[in-house]
Amino acid sequence: MPPGVRLMQKMSSTRTFARIAPHFIPAMDRTVHRLTRGKVLLSAKMLPGVILTVRGAKSGLARRTPLxxxxxxxxxxILIGSNFGRxxxxxxxxxxxxxxxxxxxxxxxxxxxxxxxLAGEERAAAWDAVLKFWPPYATYQSRIxxxxxxFRLERRAE
Incomplete structure (x- = not known):
């Protein structure tokens, strides 16, 4: 485990983090990712991350979200819709x-x-793996x- 990960896990489990992080981390990630032409995603230094581009459910416009x-x-x-436990x-x-x-x-x-x-047994197995991967998700789930x-994202042909 890289240095600082345990500290980050403790911090990310707090209610203060849940209040602040959604406003700060995605904006920072989008900016750095754009400035480095897709080479750097700062939050991925602690936890792997992607930039998801998906059409908006209502607008149909492309929406880019660092996750x-x-x-x-x-x-x-596996993408986890935790919303920082909100x-x-x-x-x-x-x-x-x-x-x-x-x-x-x-x-x-x-x-x-x-x-x-994911649903049913497939979701249960993925959730167990997610909790081993990043235990603070259990805290997020307990608050809501x-x-x-x-979601499982699988590669598709273009």
Missing amino acids: ACMPEEKGSW PGHPAWTGNLIAHPDADVNWQGADIPVRARL EREIRL
Whole structure:
């Protein structure tokens, strides 16, 4: 585990972090990612991340969102709709439900993907893996009544 990860896990489990981070981290990530032409995603120094581009559920316009992810060995990714443990599903999850064909920028490469909302046993297995990967998600889930949405993103042909 890289230095500082345990400290970051503790910090990210606090209510203060949940209040501040959604306003600061995505804006910082978008700016740095744009300025480095897709080469750097600052939050990915602690937790792997992608830039998700998906059409808005209502507007149909492209929406770019930096997100933490859990890469899987088979070349897919799990996205976690935790919304930093705040009430309400994050908007990007509704966009993926409405428009499952999307793109991710992963380590500087643009990759077309198809998203699938996980349910049942598949979700339970993914949730166990997510909690091993980043334990603070358990704290997020304990603070809210909604079930955190999990999506598997798989590569698709262009």
